[in-house]
Amino acid sequence: MILLQLFLSYLKIGFFGFGGGYAMLSLIQNEVVVQHAWMSNAQFADIVAVSQITPGPIAINSATYVGYTVGLQAGGTLWGLLGSAIATFAVCLPSLTLMILVARFFMKLKGNRIVEGAMRGMRPAVIGMIAAAALLLIFPHNAAPGEENFIDNRSWALFAAALLGSWRKVNPILMIALSAVAGIVIYRIL
Amino acid sequence: MPGLRTIFLSFFRIGLFTFGGGYAMLPLIERELIVKRNWIDRTEFLDLLTLAQSVPGPIAVNTSVFVGYRMRGLRGAAAALLGTVLPSFAIILAIALFFAGIRENPTVDAAFKGMRPVVVALIIGPVISLSRGMHPALYAVIAASAVAVWHLRWSPVYVLAAAAACGIAYELFIEKKRLR
Numbered sequence: 001m002i003l004l005q006l007f008l009s010y011l012k013i014g015f016f017g018f019g020g021g022y023a024m025l026s027l028i029q030n031e032v033v034v035q036h037a038w039m040s041n042a043q044f045a046d047i048v049a050v051s052q053i054t055p056g057p058i059a060i061n062s063a064t065y066v067g068y069t070v071g072l073q074a075g076g077t078l079w080g081l082l083g084s085a086i087a088t089f090a091v092c093l094p095s096l097t098l099m100i101l102v103a104r105f106f107m108k109l110k111g112n113r114i115v116e117g118a119m120r121g122m123r124p125a126v127i128g129m130i131a132a133a134a135l136l137l138i139f140p141h142n143a144a145p146g147e148e149n150f151i152d153n154r155s156w157a158l159f160a161a162a163l164l165g166s167w168r169k170v171n172p173i174l175m176i177a178l179s180a181v182a183g184i185v186i187y188r189i190l
Numbered sequence: 191m192p193g194l195r196t197i198f199l200s201f202f203r204i205g206l207f208t209f210g211g212g213y214a215m216l217p218l219i220e221r222e223l224i225v226k227r228n229w230i231d232r233t234e235f236l237d238l239l240t241l242a243q244s245v246p247g248p249i250a251v252n253t254s255v256f257v258g259y260r261m262r263g264l265r266g267a268a269a270a271l272l273g274t275v276l277p278s279f280a281i282i283l284a285i286a287l288f289f290a291g292i293r294e295n296p297t298v299d300a301a302f303k304g305m306r307p308v309v310v311a312l313i314i315g316p317v318i319s320l321s322r323g324m325h326p327a328l329y330a331v332i333a334a335s336a337v338a339v340w341h342l343r344w345s346p347v348y349v350l351a352a353a354a355a356c357g358i359a360y361e362l363f364i365e366k367k368r369l370r
Contacts (some may be wrong), residue, residue: 001300007231008331014246014247015247016246017246017247017298018224039352047347054209054278054281054282054285055205055277056250056282057249057251057278058210059247059248060250060251060279061217061278064279064282064283065285067288068283068287069281080286081283084279084282084283085279088279091247091248092251092271094246095246095248095251095252095255098245098247098266098269098353099241099247099252099259100255100259100264101242102241102256102259103256103259103267104259106241108239113361114361116361117357117362118357118358119237119240119357120360120361121234121331121353121355121357121358121360122244122353123240123328124321124324124331125238125332125350125352126239126330126333126337127332127335128331128334128336128338128339129218129339129349130313130316130317130320131314131336132336132337132338132339132340133313133340134310134314134317135336135340135341136340137310138310139312141343147317149307150307155303155306156308156319158307159307159308159311161308161311162307162311163314163315165311166217166259166312166314167318169219169225172217172315174209175308175312176209176308179307179308181304182275182304183301183302183303183304183305184297184300187303188297188300
């Protein structure tokens with residue numbers, strides 16, 4: 001029963017999560033904390049933190065973590081594993097179905113003037129939205145203390161170095177790995 | 191045509207190294223799919239991003255399903271989706287099982303302080319490379335939609351709809367006149 005609820009909740013999150021990533025956070029919070037009280041607000045903040053230090057989309061991360069926690073509370077580790085698989089599958093299902101439909105539809109309609117016009121108009125807007133995501137990370141609307149991405153001048157130095165590296169086509173994975181090392185050296189050792 | 195294994199592995203790599211979610215995977219996708227494998231070109235990539243944002247769900251998942259489907263149909267979509275989700279799923283599960291207190295570790299925390307500004311810079315990279323070669327008038331559209339979403343907090347859905355409407359109007363009325 002609880003596994004079915006888990007499935008339905010994450011199906012809903014996947015289906016209404018327009019804008020991806022950060023835009024999905026409040027939706028997840030509403031289902032998991034407010035509607036079903038599967039966890040406290042503090043636990044939810046922990047999941048967001050864990051999502052930040054681990055790879056992958058936050059919606060997937062939270063689905064796996066919440067699914068495990070809810071299953072564990074209901075009936076032990078095995079249920080936890082089952083819960084995490086169910087929630088993760090549920091959150092992907094709307095994406096999988098809708099995106100395949102869009103891909104089919106789009107391939108047939110490519111060359112259609114209205115579709116071409118719409119794509120032409122949306123291309124610069126999408127670039128603007130990526131810029132907006134970056135701007136929001138630099139200047140958050142309301143971040144709790146310690147939650148900012150830029151904490152001091154050294155943050156900006158790392159930012160500038162990465163911008164230069166990205167312009168010089170340095171491998172982004174390498175840059176992330178190096179920045180983790182730099183962070184440990186700057187904020188822990190020095 | 192790439193094999194299912196290659197598709198799976200490419201997206202596994204993208205999923206494994208996408209810290210920060212969503213837009214943070216763009217530089218990785220750009221490198222893996224455009225520069226390294228040549229599976230899609232830049233214009234197609236922008237169309238794909240547009241679609242990935244107009245459809246609900248994590249952008250990483252939407253992108254992988256679309257590219258996988260374009261490459262090898264339904265099985266390609268499944269391989270790409272599995273590749274994207276598996277690293278995240280396995281790592282979170284391992285954390286839930288074994289390492290609950292990892293976030294409080296001061297070394298981990300310091301590493302994250304270093305990584306965050308770099309993730310932001312990596313998101314700005316594609317903004318620059320994708321706008322290169324565009325008509326200068328379109329820079330106004332880029333700036334306007336950035337301000338609308340970031341500062342005015344408009345929903346990306348509305349901004350995309352408005353941009354699409356402008357594009358259609360341009361295509362049907364202005365471009366048509368020029369063709370005559």
